[in-house]
Amino acid sequence: MARSQALEVQEKKELVSKEEKTVPARYYVPTTDIFETDDALTVVMEIPGVERQALEVNIENDVLRVDARIDFSKYEELEPLYTEYNVGHFTRSFTLSNNIDQQQISAQLDDGVLTLTLKKAKEAVPRRIAIN
Amino acid sequence: MAMSYPDPFHALFQFQQALDAFRTSGWLGSGPSGSGAYPPLNVFRKGDDIVVITEVPGIRKADLEIQVKGNTIRIAGGKTVQYGDTAALHRRERLAGRFDRAITVPVEIDADHVKAECRDGILALYLPRAERDKPKSITVG
Numbered sequence: 036m037a038r039s040q041a042l043e044v045q046e047k048k049e050l051v052s053k054e055e056k057t058v059p060a061r062y063y064v065p066t067t068d069i070f071e072t073d074d075a076l077t078v079v080m081e082i083p084g085v086e087r088q089a090l091e092v093n094i095e096n097d098v099l100r101v102d103a104r105i106d107f108s109k110y111e112e113l114e115p116l117y118t119e120y121n122v123g124h125f126t127r128s129f130t131l132s133n134n135i136d137q138q139q140i141s142a143q144l145d146d147g148v149l150t151l152t153l154k155k156a157k158e159a160v161p162r163r164i165a166i167n
Numbered sequence: 168m169a170m171s172y173p174d175p176f177h178a179l180f181q182f183q184q185a186l187d188a189f190r191t192s193g194w195l196g197s198g199p200s201g202s203g204a205y206p207p208l209n210v211f212r213k214g215d216d217i218v219v220i221t222e223v224p225g226i227r228k229a230d231l232e233i234q235v236k237g238n239t240i241r242i243a244g245g246k247t248v249q250y251g252d253t254a255a256l257h258r259r260e261r262l263a264g265r266f267d268r269a270i271t272v273p274v275e276i277d278a279d280h281v282k283a284e285c286r287d288g289i290l291a292l293y294l295p296r297a298e299r300d301k302p303k304s305i306t307v308g
Contacts, residue, residue, distance in 0.1 A: 042205040042246060042264035069258040070250045077254070081224035081261060083288030113211035113218055120207040120222065147224035147288015 044119075050126060061123030065103070065149075069129075073161060076135060076153040082125045083147035092142050092151065099140075100128040101149065134158070205266040206242065206290070215301055217272055217294040224288035225261070231285060233292065235278045240292060243267040275300035 050062035068079040078099070082090070085103040092101050103125040110122070131137070131153070139154035206221040219240065223231070226246045234241040248263040250256060275297040282293040 040264040042262055042266040044205045044207050045260075045262060066260040066262075067258060068248065068250070068256070068261045070254040070256045072251055072254050076257075077250075079248075079261065081288070083222040083224040086287055110211075113213050115209065116212050116217075117208070117210040119209060122209075144287075146227060146285075147222070 047120060047123075049123075061121060062126050063121075063123050064127050065101070065125040067127060074155055076155065078129065078149075078151040078153065080125070080127065080149045080151075081147060082144075082149055084122070085125065085144075085147065085149075087144055090142075090144065090149065092140075092149075094131070094137055094140070097131045097133070098128050099131050099151070099153075100126070101151075102126050103149070204268045206268065208268075208270065210272070213293075215296045217274060217276065217296065219270070219272075219292040219294065221290045222288060223285070223290050226288075228285050231283075231290065233281075233283050235276070235281050235294075237278075238274065238276050239269055239271045240281075240294070241267070241269040242290070242292075 045066060048064045050064050052062065056062070065080040065082050067081075068077075070077050070079075080101060080103075082101075082103040084105050086106065089104040089106060090102070091104075092099070094100070105122055105124055107122075134156050136154045136156040141152045143150045143152075206223050209220045211218040211220065221242070223244075223246075225248065226244055230246070231242070231244040234243075243266065245265040246263050248261050272294065276294040277297045280295045284291045284293070
């Protein structure tokens, strides 16, 4: 089935922003998976090359925003010979519905993949009602 | 103030030059998997050595296999994307699967001293140029 499938190159999508930046850096939209279980919503984002301290996750007005910055100083003494992809910061935001408990959001970064677990608010968790 | 008028043929020549450079470039041209294969690579030069950098987010070190033979480097591995059994998918953009890519660099490399580093989803291969391949400077007597 899907096991033997070959991995394809996904073209990086550059961010089209309504607001303008003051610094001439490129921003990309990280590839993201979102899935929901009974008690939480999980957002998984691919942000290769971003270190823990260069990552910012915040919530403002029900908007979850992830800002991930690349440390370009690593490329300083490297002279490009051949390139297939561009390097830039990552940013993406999602509007949350109000059934998320905004106090209980956990984030984990492993191998360039950010996993955000957003716990659902108590009243949004489905309750099974036994029928007598 | 210096003004330069656009030369209508400039763009055409530039395009032709880029095309020629691409065709005659030894970079990854003759390899079994040239451009377009996963993972996408950037190749840099650092002093005499070659540095190959690629983005492999979500791939564990244990799932990566790197082999060097002559001046060909093979990068193979697999990536899995897992959701729980009970999860309802809202958005699915990440891909999973296997990959196998071989690249041939146009310089001789010292296979014994190749270093691979994988951190934060970035795989960097440091390929030192073989001592016998380095240019010798000759002083004019």
